[in-house]
Amino acid sequence: xxxxxxxxxxxxxxxxxxxxxxxxxxxxxxxxxxxxxxxxxxxxxxxxxxxxxxxxxxxxxxxxxxxxxxxxxxxxxxxxxxxxxxxxxxxxxxxxxxxxxxxxxxxxxxxxxxxxxxxxxxxxxxxxxxxxxxxxxxxxxxxxxxxxxxxxxxxxxxxxxxxxxxxxxxxxxxxxxxxxxxxxxxxxxxxxxxxxxxxxxxxxxxxxxxxxxxxxxxxxxxxxxxxxxxxxxxxxxxxxxxxxxxxxxxxxxxxxxxxxxxxxxxxxxxxxxxxxxxxxxxxxxxxxxxxxxxxxxxxxxxxxxxxxxxxxxxxxxxxxxxxxxxxxxxxxxxxxxxxxxxxxxxxxxxxxxxxxxxxxxxxxxxxxxxxxxxxxxxxxxxxxxxxxxxxxxxxxxxxxxxxxxxx
Numbered sequence: 525x526x527x528x529x530x531x532x533x534x535x536x537x538x539x540x541x542x543x544x545x546x547x548x549x550x551x552x553x554x555x556x557x558x559x560x561x562x563x564x565x566x567x568x569x570x571x572x573x574x575x576x577x578x579x580x581x582x583x584x585x586x587x588x589x590x591x592x593x594x595x596x597x598x599x600x601x602x603x604x605x606x607x608x609x610x611x612x613x614x615x616x617x618x619x620x621x622x623x624x625x626x627x628x629x630x631x632x633x634x635x636x637x638x639x640x641x642x643x644x645x646x647x648x649x650x651x652x653x654x655x656x657x658x659x660x661x662x663x664x665x666x667x668x669x670x671x672x673x674x675x676x677x678x679x680x681x682x683x684x685x686x687x688x689x690x691x692x693x694x695x696x697x698x699x700x701x702x703x704x705x706x707x708x709x710x711x712x713x714x715x716x717x718x719x720x721x722x723x724x725x726x727x728x729x730x731x732x733x734x735x736x737x738x739x740x741x742x743x744x745x746x747x748x749x750x751x752x753x754x755x756x757x758x759x760x761x762x763x764x765x766x767x768x769x770x771x772x773x774x775x776x777x778x779x780x781x782x783x784x785x786x787x788x789x790x791x792x793x794x795x796x797x798x799x800x801x802x803x804x805x806x807x808x809x810x811x812x813x814x815x816x817x818x819x820x821x822x823x824x825x826x827x828x829x830x831x832x833x834x835x836x837x838x839x840x841x842x843x844x845x846x847x848x849x850x851x852x853x854x855x856x857x858x859x860x861x862x863x864x865x866x867x868x869x870x871x872x873x874x875x876x877x878x879x880x881x882x883x884x885x886x887x888x889x890x891x892x893x894x895x896x897x898x899x900x901x902x903x904x905x906x907x908x909x910x911x912x913x914x915x916x917x918x919x920x921x922x923x924x925x926x927x928x929x930x931x
Contacts, residue, residue, distance in 0.1 A: 536567055536585060542654055543580065544591035545572035551593060551620065554647040558654065574603060578610060586612045589657045595622040595643055604635050618657050620645060626803040627836050629772075641773060648737050649773045656777065672783040673911055676791045676809045680816045680825040685849045687716035688890070689815060689873075690792045692903055695889040698754035700904065702917040703787040705755055706748070710793045710805060712762035717792055721757065722887020723749050729760030733770040736777050744785070756786070772804040779808040788911075797832050811910065812842045816861075818854035823864045830865065843910065844868070848875040871906045874898050 536543070541564060544555045555569040568587075570576065577592060590611070597603045600621055611617065616638045621628070629640045638657045641650065677693070679686040690707060698705040708729070709717035718725040728747030732739060749757040762768060782789055791809070796802050806812070814829065816822035826844070833840055846858075846869050862868055876890070876899055891900040908914050 536565060536587075540564070540568055540585070540587045541658060542568060542589035542591060543585075543587045544569045544593075545576050545580070546591070546593035546620070547571060547573065548593060548595065548620075548643060550644055551650075554645065554650050555591065557647055558651050561651075574607060577607065581610060581612065586615060589616045589618065589638075589654065591618045591620065591654065591657075593620040593643075595620065597621070600628065601631055601635070604632055604637060608636055616657050618653055624772075624800055626772075626800065626807045629804075630807060630837075630839070639773070639776075646771075649771050652737055652777055653773055656780075672787065672789070673811065674779065674783065674789040674791070674809045675811045675813060675910070676793050676806060677813045677815060678793060678795045678829070680795075680814055680822050680829060681819070683849065684815045684817060684822075685847045686815050687711075687720055687792050689813075689845070689847060690790050691717060691720050691889050692891045692900075693907065694755060694788075694790045695752075696891055696900075696903055696907060697788050697790075697914065698752060699892070700916055701907070701914045703754065703914070704785075705788045705790065706782055706786040707755070707757050708782075708789065708791040709757065709759040710791055712760045712766075712768055713764060715759055715761060717757060718749070718759055720887075721751055721889070723751065723757065725749075725759050725761060727761050729758050730762070732758070732778050733760075733774045736771075736774040739777065739781055744781070758782075768799070768801050770801060772800060775801070775804045776808060779805075795829065797829075803836070806837055806840065809840060812840050814842060814844045815847050816844060817846060817848065817850060818856040818858070818861050820856070823856075823861060826865050830867070843870040843906070845870060845906070846872040848873060851875060870909070871902050873902055 541562070546552050546555065546569070552569060552571065556566055559566055559568050572580075573596075574592075574594075577590070592607070594600055594603055600619075600623070604619060607617070617636070618639045618641065619632055619637050620641045620643060622643050624642045632640045639653050641653055675693070677686050677690050687709075694705050694707040697703050707717060709715055710729075711717075712729070715725045726747070726749060728749065732743075732747050735743075747758065749759065751757055779789075791805065793802065793805060812833070814826055816826055830842075833842065844865070844867055846861075858869055858872070876897065890897070891903060894900055904916075
């Protein structure tokens, strides 16, 4: 139990911007540096635990933000619930712990915590979290995440056409439905999205996640690749021997930033679920599309994936698409597949691989050229079912354009 000496309160004033109670020395040092750079008294950083926090609140001082380290807590959820019971209603809280799992983050967010960081926390990540915490409103943040769709497309087996599907989804949303779209390629090793669109891959995603403090409108323009007026691509690169290990906080900040500036976000993501990188991305999404075919391996892998999501991310809605990319016909019927995975198939895309390759060679998406093909029709239908707010924009005829200019 920490001491409850409250003499430092005289240095804070009645409404300080933020106050921190921590025990880790490295964390304390970083917080003191941040306070100095913000022009805030060092007294806002205290060595303390829940007992110290209770005494602090009893003093009547109400900061905008509380940063609390609970790395030694035996029951983090119970301690946070207890804290919420006596903390001022309007205060925003950042918890710092030692367990690195996305389920903890989601549980604490449900309790009302603004953010959850994991030790050790670097100064720039901590500073960004504090800045966002002081302006974040938890309820509004959740509402914003729901109103700006972030859809992740996952293949249940290799070669199932996930990247092709992502590019077609994104182009239809940007061009046919006239929405501002960002397509993120989280495959740092292959970068298939840029290959399909005949674009030169850059390291924009790497830069964004490693220099998150630079993220603004100018920096965003620098890291994005523009395919068409409403269609932007964010991609990165990594050597095959390089581990993908960006901070969870950087990913959350980036997704929040993009959602404020795009109507729709799509992502091509490798299903490596043990990775915290993958889990953090999934946690920020609102829908997942599983891409499969009528095969035993798809059934087996899809069942494993559904179990994972039901256990760790039950909030994520999902759809199942059958992408008929292989020329041979399967012995497994649609009804057999649905019975095996205990879920309906939401769309079945027809086989048209040769035409797909023709368009890929030209750097164009299939649905742009073959606007009346059954593949395109099914994708449009699926998009409007996923997001009813999507409505096709009527294209003006030559005469209508001429008449509008005359007015």
